[in-house]
Structure formats: structure tokens, C-alpha cells
Amino acid sequence: MEILWVLTALALLSMILLPVLLRRRAGIQRVAPGTPDAADPANYGFVRQEELDIRMPGPDQDLLDVLNLVQRTQDYRAAAQLLAGTEKESEERWQRVQAFAGAASLELQQRPGGVSETPGGQWLRVWRAEAPKDPGGAAVQAEFLVQQAWRTSTPGTDDFRIIMEEAKAACAQAALLAPGDPIPYIIELSVARGLAYPQPEFEQLWLKILDRAPAHMGAHLAALHYWCEKWHGSRVLAYSFAEAAAARAPQGSLLAAMPLFAVFEHLPEVNLVRSFYQSEVVTKAVHGALFAVQAARPDDPMLAHVRHLLVFFLVRSERWAEAMAQLIHIDGHVGALPWTLSPDPAAEFAVYRALAVAGYEANGGSPATLLH
Helix, strand or coil: CCCHHHHHHHHHHHHHHHHHEEEECCEEEECCCCCCCECCHHHHCCCCHHHCECCCCCCCHHHHHHHHHHHHHCCCHHHHHHHHCCCCCCHHHHHHHHHHHHHHHHHHHHCCCCCCCCCCCHHHHHHHHHCCCCHHHHHHHHHHHHHHHHHHCCCCCHHHHHHHHHHHHHHHHHHHHCCCCCHHHHHHHHHHHHCCCCHHHHHHHHHHHHHHCCCCHHHHHHHHHHHCCCCCCCHHHHHHHHHHHHHCCCCCCHHHHHHHHHHHHCCCCCCCCHHHHCCHHHHHHHHHHHHHHHHCCCCCCCHHHHHHHHHHHHHHCCCHHHHHHHHHHHCCECCCCCHHHCCCHHHHHHHHHHHHHHHHHHCCCCCCCCCC
16 A cells, blocks of 8 residues: 555654654653653553554454453364354454454464364364354455455456455345345455456445445445546545445434545655645545544444554644544554554554644643543
């Protein structure tokens, strides 16, 4: 992604500066390491960088328990049971399908198998063999193939297309096993992007999702990628898609935050200029996302996604107190944009968190003044 090198450069620069940040009302100043007044995220109860969970954007203890059990025992049945008990139209089920597929994909990457070694993710293969009509297993298999395509091959190559065509067939099979379930079609959105569906074909796929889950935030985020300038749309088309979703968002829906994701997907290649983050387009999108967060249910599974992206924009806009107000809700988990674009998501998140703390304290803030 175009912004990856910028984020990486910022992380490297900040790794040099952050150990010596000092809180002053005049601004953030550099001081010698170990200075007693240096800003310290630990004072706010924030999790140490090495303990940050990169797997998910926020807590889902049931999922974590099942993931640990499945990976320890290589028995898929707990995963099948969890998905069967999760509402099929829910954001939570979509995230759980992604998590199981991601776990299997990473296992295979770490243990590709050989003459004397069983390949990683064997539990997913057993799941599909023993329960071929389980819609949960079919959905996880389809998402697994999509993730494998993006992880192991380059878009446009024969290898990529072969895996994506297999994923497309898996999506169709999953859809047959679960009529009315939006998940197979949401998975196919990534296939559509990878295989460059013509716009009329993509729109037909999108209508199937709207018929089943019109306010599904995860689906909208997946569709937004297709409409972006770097894929098969343009900045105008992506902004229009995001703004239309926000305009029709039901009461309390996080779809009102969609324009912020569209802005993020179209950041200028050189975006270290402070004025950009204080421009009207960014300010308007940030305010929309803040409104969405305030109006959303506290247990909305997509809430953490919006908060993570808000931290990025609020820190870059030097809105320190507002960034801190988001951090206290999401600290501990970093499996979300923009951190997952970095080779080291925990380090990237820690950079922004430390900047927020330093900026907050430079303007008179302290752990005592932070409202939880």
C-alpha cells in the first residue's frame, strides 16, 4: 500500500524520539533517556508493547478461548460450535470467520509440512472432510483461500488467479449451504477485487449483501476497497460510496464513520504535513466518526475498528486529549487498521500511543485528568 513506507519511516523516526519525549506546555521536547518527567504510557495503565494482542481489534474472549483450544488440540469442533451459535448476519460472526481462517493460514505459513511434518491448519482440512455441509466450515474455508491468495502470491499472477478462482467456487458452495447468510458474499467482495470484476458484476454481488445485511459495517469496508483509486474505482467513487453509506446509516450505526475510512484509503503519498490532517475533508470525516462512536452500542463489534482509525487521525491532527479518550477503550488489542499495515503492528500502535501521551501531557494533561 502506498502509505506503508511513510508509516514505516514515521515509526523508525519515532522510535528514536519517543524514549526522550518530555511533557511541556510549550510543546513536546526531546530530553535525555530516563528523565523523570518523560511521558510514560504505563502511567495510564496501558499494556506493554510486547503484550499487545495483534490478532483482533478488541476483546472477544469466547473467540480467544476457542482459538487457543483448536490450535492446541487441532480439533475443529469447538470452532464449529462457536460459529453455529453466532448470529449469521452479525459483525461478530464475520470477524470470527476471519479469525479462524487467519489462524489456519498463519499456521500453514509457519508449518508448510513435509515428509515428516503435518502441515499447519490441518484442523480446517479435517473440518471440511468430516462436516462438508457445515456452513461455518465452508465459510472459513472460503475466507482461508482468500487470505492465502493475498498472503502467498501477487495480484495479476497465474498463482493468484488460480487461488482466487478456487475461493470464488468455495464462496458459491458456502452460499448454497446457508441461504440468507451474507458471509459468503462478503468474502466474495475480496475475490471481486482480486479478480477485477466489472462494475456491473460487482454491483450485483453488492445487492445480494444489501438484501441480507444492509447495515453490515464489515461488508461496507470490504466493498470500499473495490471502489478505491488503487483498485477498480476512483477517489470520487470511493468517497461517494462512503458518504452514501453514512447518509443512510440507521440510528446508532457505525456506518457514519465510513468517510473516515475513505479518507484513509486515499491519503497522499507524502502526508506528513500537519495542515492536511487539519483540512476540512479530514476534520469533517473525523467528526462523523466521533459522532458514530458516541452513538454506537458499547458492545458493537466494529466499535474498536473505528476507534483505532480515530487514534491515527487524532494524533496526526494533534488532538491529544481526544486521542487519549479513544486509547483508553482499545488499548491491549491492535489487530485493526492502520496498525496491521505495518510489519510490526504492536510497535506502530505504541508509537502513536506514546505520541498521544506526550502531547496530552505537554498540554497539561495527566492520569488524574483523563476521564474513563
